Amino acid sequence: MERSLFRYVWQKSRREQIIVLLVILVSIPFNWLSFDVPKRIVNDAIQGGAFKDGRTTATVFDWTLHWPEFLGGGSVQLFEGFKVNQLGLLLTLSFYFLALVLINGGFKYIVNLQKGVLGERMLRRMRYDLFGQLMRFRPEDIRSVKPAEVASMIKDEVEPIGSFVGDAFIQPAFLLSQALTALAFIMMQSVWLGSIALVIVLMQAVIIPILRKEQLRLGRERQIASRQLAGRIGEIVDAGPTIQGNGATTYIQSDIAGRLGALFDIRYALYKRKFAVKFLNNLMAQVTPFFFYAVGGFFALQGRLDIGQLVAVIAAYRDLPPPIKELIDWEQQRNDVTIKYEQVIAQFSPSEVVTLEEKGEIAPLPLRGEIRLDKVEMIDNRGQPLLAPLMTTFQRPGRVALIGPAGSGRDTLGRILGRQTMSYGGRVLIDGEPLAAISVERASHVIGYAGSEVEIINGSLRDNILLPLKRRRPVVKPDRTIDQEEHRRFIEALRAGNTPLPFVADWTDYEGVGLDGEEALEQRMLAVLDTLGCADEVYELGLDAKVIAPLPEGAAERIIEARKVVAAELTKGKLGGLIETFDLDRYNANATIAENLVFGAMRNGRQPADFLLDDAYARSVLQAEALEEPLAEIGGRIASTLVEIFAGLPQGHVLFERYAFGGEVDLEKLGELAEALRRHDRRSPLDPTVQRELVALALGYIEPKHRLNLLDIALRRRVLRARHSFKTYLPGEKADEIEFYDPADVIHGASVRDNLLFGRIGFGVPDAARKVAEIARTALSRAGLDSSAYRLGLNTDVGLRGRYLPLRLRLMVPLAQALIKRPDILVLDLDAFAVTCSDPGSLIRRIGEYCQDRTAFLLLTDPGLAADIHEKVVFNGAVARVSSKGGSADEADELPIRNRAVPIEART
Numbered sequence: 001m002e003r004s005l006f007r008y009v010w011q012k013s014r015r016e017q018i019i020v021l022l023v024i025l026v027s028i029p030f031n032w033l034s035f036d037v038p039k040r041i042v043n044d045a046i047q048g049g050a051f052k053d054g055r056t057t058a059t060v061f062d063w064t065l066h067w068p069e070f071l072g073g074g075s076v077q078l079f080e081g082f083k084v085n086q087l088g089l090l091l092t093l094s095f096y097f098l099a100l101v102l103i104n105g106g107f108k109y110i111v112n113l114q115k116g117v118l119g120e121r122m123l124r125r126m127r128y129d130l131f132g133q134l135m136r137f138r139p140e141d142i143r144s145v146k147p148a149e150v151a152s153m154i155k156d157e158v159e160p161i162g163s164f165v166g167d168a169f170i171q172p173a174f175l176l177s178q179a180l181t182a183l184a185f186i187m188m189q190s191v192w193l194g195s196i197a198l199v200i201v202l203m204q205a206v207i208i209p210i211l212r213k214e215q216l217r218l219g220r221e222r223q224i225a226s227r228q229l230a231g232r233i234g235e236i237v238d239a240g241p242t243i244q245g246n247g248a249t250t251y252i253q254s255d256i257a258g259r260l261g262a263l264f265d266i267r268y269a270l271y272k273r274k275f276a277v278k279f280l281n282n283l284m285a286q287v288t289p290f291f292f293y294a295v296g297g298f299f300a301l302q303g304r305l306d307i308g309q310l311v312a313v314i315a316a317y318r319d320l321p322p323p324i325k326e327l328i329d330w331e332q333q334r335n336d337v338t339i340k341y342e343q344v345i346a347q348f349s350p351s352e353v354v355t356l357e358e359k360g361e362i363a364p365l366p367l368r369g370e371i372r373l374d375k376v377e378m379i380d381n382r383g384q385p386l387l388a389p390l391m392t393t394f395q396r397p398g399r400v401a402l403i404g405p406a407g408s409g410r411d412t413l414g415r416i417l418g419r420q421t422m423s424y425g426g427r428v429l430i431d432g433e434p435l436a437a438i439s440v441e442r443a444s445h446v447i448g449y450a451g452s453e454v455e456i457i458n459g460s461l462r463d464n465i466l467l468p469l470k471r472r473r474p475v476v477k478p479d480r481t482i483d484q485e486e487h488r489r490f491i492e493a494l495r496a497g498n499t500p501l502p503f504v505a506d507w508t509d510y511e512g513v514g515l516d517g518e519e520a521l522e523q524r525m526l527a528v529l530d531t532l533g534c535a536d537e538v539y540e541l542g543l544d545a546k547v548i549a550p551l552p553e554g555a556a557e558r559i560i561e562a563r564k565v566v567a568a569e570l571t572k573g574k575l576g577g578l579i580e581t582f583d584l585d586r587y588n589a590n591a592t593i594a595e596n597l598v599f600g601a602m603r604n605g606r607q608p609a610d611f612l613l614d615d616a617y618a619r620s621v622l623q624a625e626a627l628e629e630p631l632a633e634i635g636g637r638i639a640s641t642l643v644e645i646f647a648g649l650p651q652g653h654v655l656f657e658r659y660a661f662g663g664e665v666d667l668e669k670l671g672e673l674a675e676a677l678r679r680h681d682r683r684s685p686l687d688p689t690v691q692r693e694l695v696a697l698a699l700g701y702i703e704p705k706h707r708l709n710l711l712d713i714a715l716r717r718r719v720l721r722a723r724h725s726f727k728t729y730l731p732g733e734k735a736d737e738i739e740f741y742d743p744a745d746v747i748h749g750a751s752v753r754d755n756l757l758f759g760r761i762g763f764g765v766p767d768a769a770r771k772v773a774e775i776a777r778t779a780l781s782r783a784g785l786d787s788s789a790y791r792l793g794l795n796t797d798v799g800l801r802g803r804y805l806p807l808r809l810r811l812m813v814p815l816a817q818a819l820i821k822r823p824d825i826l827v828l829d830l831d832a833f834a835v836t837c838s839d840p841g842s843l844i845r846r847i848g849e850y851c852q853d854r855t856a857f858l859l860l861t862d863p864g865l866a867a868d869i870h871e872k873v874v875f876n877g878a879v880a881r882v883s884s885k886g887g888s889a890d891e892a893d894e895l896p897i898r899n900r901a902v903p904i905e906a907r908t
Contacts, residue, residue, distance in 0.1 A: 003342070003345055005161070005337065005341040006168060008126075009169070012125055012497065013118055016114070016118050017118070017170065020115070023107065024107075024174050027104065027177070030100055030107065031178060034104055037093055038097065040093055045086060050089060057085055058083065059080075059082070060083075060089060060093070060096075062079070062081035063081070064076065065078055111170065114166075119162055119167070120162065120166075121492075123162025124498065125498065126162055126165075127154050128497060130154050130348050131154060133349075133353075134154075136354055136355075137350055138354055139415075139422065140421045141350045146235070147234060148233060150347075152227055152230040152231075153348075157223065157340060158340075160340065161337045164334070164337040167333070168334075171326070175324075179323040179324055182323075214273055215277065215332070216339070218270040218273065220339055222263065222266045222267060223343070225263045225266060226263065228259070229256075229259050233256070352422070355439040356439060356441060357440075358439045358442050365396075365430070368395070369396045371393070371394045371417075372392075372393045372394075373393070373427075374426050375391055376389065376391075376425070376426035376428060377425045377426055378412050378421070378425065379425075386409065386878055387409040387412040387416070387878050388879045388880065390413070390426075392882045394871065397853055397854050399848055399856045399869050400855075400869070401865075401871070401872045402857055402859045402860070402873050402875070403861070403866055403873065403874045404874060404875030404876070405861060408875040408876070408878070409875040409878045409879065409880055411452070414829060414857065415451065416428060416435075417857055418449030418827035419435060419449065420449055430825070444468065444823075445512060445823060445824075447824075447825045448468070448821055448822075448823040448828075449827045449828075450817065450818040450828045451814065452829050454802070454813060455814070456802035456810065458798070459798065460797055460798065461793065461795070461796050461798055461809070461813075462525075462795055464798060465525060465528070465817060468820060468821045469509050469510075469521075470507040470509075471509045471512070472507055472508060472510075512821075513822055524820060525794065526790065527850070528819045529816070531846045531847060532815055532833075532846075533837060534808065534809060535790075537806060537808060537809050538794060539777070539789055539790060540793070541793035541796045542788070542794075543751065544751050544796075546601075546605070546751060547559070547747065547750060551746065555788070556745075558784060558785055559746050559755055559756070560745070562779040563755065563758055565779035565783070566756050569779065570775060575772075578762055578765055579759040579761060579772065580760055581759035584724075584741070587719060589702075589703055589704055590759075590760035590763055591760050592608070592702055593698060593700070593711075594612055595608050596723065597612060597622075597722055597726060598612070599723050599726075599741055600741055601748070601750035601754070602738060603736065603738065603748055603749040604737055611738075613696055613699070615734075617730070617734060621722055621725055624725065625718060625722040625725060627719070628691065631695045631698040632694040632698070634694075634701060634710045635673075635696070635697035636673070637708065638710070639694065643671055673690060673693055673694060677690075702763065704762065704763035704764055705764075727740060741758070756780070757772065807836065811836060815833060819847075822854065823854070824855060825855045826856045826857065827857045828857070829859040830844070830858055831861050841864075841867075844868070844869075
């Protein structure tokens with residue numbers, strides 16, 4: 001980006017700046033006339049100067065153009081004007097003055113509006129340009145920046161710069177036009193008064209900026225301290241669970257308190273300096289009227305200055321200090337934002353950047369070729385070798401195993417081949433073309449990389465898997481109707497230098513990966529899931545997905561038909577006891593107390609327990625059925641029991657998951673509840689907050705799962721009675737929130753699994769989940785809903801950093817991203833994912849079959865998994881040994897020198 005703020009602004013907004021400057025130029029005559037009219041009102045109308053020598057009328061608006069002598073002299077009358085009496089002259093000039101005030105106000109409105117629009121437009125452009133520059137960083141440079149600091153710079157630090165952009169050229173021109181017009185007018189009325197005003201103005205223009213230098217220094221310190229505070233808070237948020245787990249919250253809070261204190265000291269010093277300068281500036285501005293009244297009055301008494309001129313001078317001076325003060329403020333703002341701009345640009349100006357886009361069409365690689373490593377090496381910032389110099393050649397296509405422990409040269413070479421780092425020595429040549437020289441766009445077509453770091457974006461699982469294919473620039477179809485608002489946004493994006501391409505368009509590059517449409521893409525995704533052995537997990541996600549209305553035509557009937565098939569298969573296989581179906585008149589022991597009370601699914605995504613705790617109608621039902629106290633008693637027994645169970649157990653113990661009650665186990669809160677119950681005097685009511693927490697615990701209780709023997713027959717009957725009351729008296733406005741269980745209808749808001757089983761799988765029944773899942777899958781297949789289940793699974797929201805996904809699916813995402821686009825070269829780190837596989841060898845074989853016409857570098861720790869791979873590179877720390885084809889890594893000593901690692905001592 002351009003390092004000079006003013007050059008950047010002029011380059012990007014030259015046309016708009018010139019238009020506004022012309023408007024300012026046109027406004028100067030009207031501003032001058034507004035100073036002259038008060039003098040005419042006083043001298044000509046009020047004092048009767050226009051009616052001397054017995055004249056009873058005066059001519060107004062006599063517009064005559066006088067030619068200068070060098071153009072031949074003479075004059076041309078444009079308008080002869082009209083005659084008025086003294087009162088008419090007073091009213092005419094007064095209305096004329098009012099019109100000039102409105103005109104000048106209109107000019108100010110136009111100028112300020114255009115400044116604001118230009119500033120916002122340039123702020124949008126600047127943020128977009130900075131983000132675009134960030135995307136040009138090398139991968140290692142992107143990892144080295146702190147996300148919170150970069151976000152703070154793009155969002156907050158450029159805000160004042162963007163506000164100044166509209167003022168960069170327009171504000172000084174506008175203010176100078178006003179100040180010079182007023183000063184010139186005063187000079188024409190009285191040289192002495194004009195000189196006094198000029199001296200005061202010059203003193204302000206010289207002294208105030210000198211005093212504000214310290215203010216600028218403090219401003220820079222404040223900016224740096226604020227940025228560091230944002231970066232530190234971002235680090236702490238990322239490490240929040242670790243800090244809490246180690247009990248270091250007070251220690252970390254003291255760090256933040258110290259930083260806030262230092263920031264307060266800077267801001268306090270800044271405010272003292274700021275208001276001292278403001279006091280001096282206001283004082284000098286108010287001294288000038290003293291001289292005007294004293295000196296001007298003296299001249300008026302001597303007859304050297306008439307009253308009208310004095311009034312006009314004072315009126316003109318009224319408009320002189322504000323633009324001078326704003327000019328001084330503009331100068332300070334200029335210095336401040338120039339420093340900020342330079343600091344921001346310095347952060348976004350790395351030593352090297354990458355080329356984002358290809359100039360022409362992206363040519364595919366030949367079917368056969370080679371990848372040559374020419375003395376490729378890498379060292380860290382301490383000078384320690386991460387990869388010793390390596391020279392070798394790999395033929396394409398083929399499979400190569402990079403074997404070594406995590407953190408060795410294996411990972412470094414993987415990142416180099418995957419183009420995830422570019423700060424290495426030597427060259428990587430793909431068919432003679434340097435890897436470092438190709439553009440990001442071309443690299444995305446040629447290389448697919450899946451490393452040990454899993455980066456998952458917010459959205460669905462499908463969005464994450466298809467992210468590598470979101471690279472086709474969408475084309476706006478000419479036959480599509482574009483509304484006025486969409487057209488305005490398109491034009492405004494172009495004016496701001498942003499891409500006008502809509503984010504909601506279809507960006508999928510079907511042609512680039514050899515697909516002919518969405519159906520082929522769905523088949524590709526299923527093939528990738530099968531290759532990685534994750535199809536069943538995605539299918540299970542689909543079964544857990546909510547059924548949302550409206551359903552496609554015929555879907556409801558097929559779901560109900562599949563429900564009947566499931567019931568019939570369970571009966572046929574004598575497995576009916578595995579499922580406890582939903583029955584309005586029977587308590588479902590394998591559902592929570594809350595689910596038994598509501599006996600339905602929440603359409604709006606809320607949990608039944610939350611609805612019962614927060615909704616006034618639901619609370620009234622619990623109170624009417626006298627259930628609050630028994631539930632609070634159950635919650636109290638749960639809290640006391642869990643405190644005893646978890647005493648001394650390490651975090652992550654299997655019991656924590658079993659007794660989570662719909663959320664994470666909070667031992668501290670459980671202890672507080674148990675202590676509150678121990679101290680409670682039963683003769684007085686329980687604290688409402690404590691009672692609510694206890695009822696919340698009880699509502700998540702399931703007897704067969706938690707086995708605390710807390711539900712007796714009498715309480716179950718009361719729950720059933722409350723269920724009937726809840727359903728019978730449900731207000732009409734609540735009807736859309738709850739879908740009650742009905743064996744003859746689809747349950748909107750419930751999961752696909754609940755819709756198929758219409759009940760819950762019994763807890764504690766061995767292998768029940770697997771048996772029922774097989775039957776449900778068969779039923780879905782018969783109903784033609786197999787693909788819908790996969791689709792629902794792929795559309796599952798992954799949450800922040802994939803927190804809603806099982807570990808295996810989180811680890812699967814980067815591998816699926818690399819495989820889905822079928823690049824010419826794949827670099828896959830399989831260590832973490834292979835641990836989750838029951839048969840890692842089978843995974844390697846499936847990947848080999850999927851990539852049989854591609855080149856795949858597989859990063860492995862276990863040499864046994866690479867038994868079928870002929871080419872191997874074995875790492876011992878930073879040093880690599882390259883095996884011959886068909887040989888083992890131990891045979892590397894017999895290879896030619898070009899296929900061996902160069903010892904570190906041999907480096908020049």
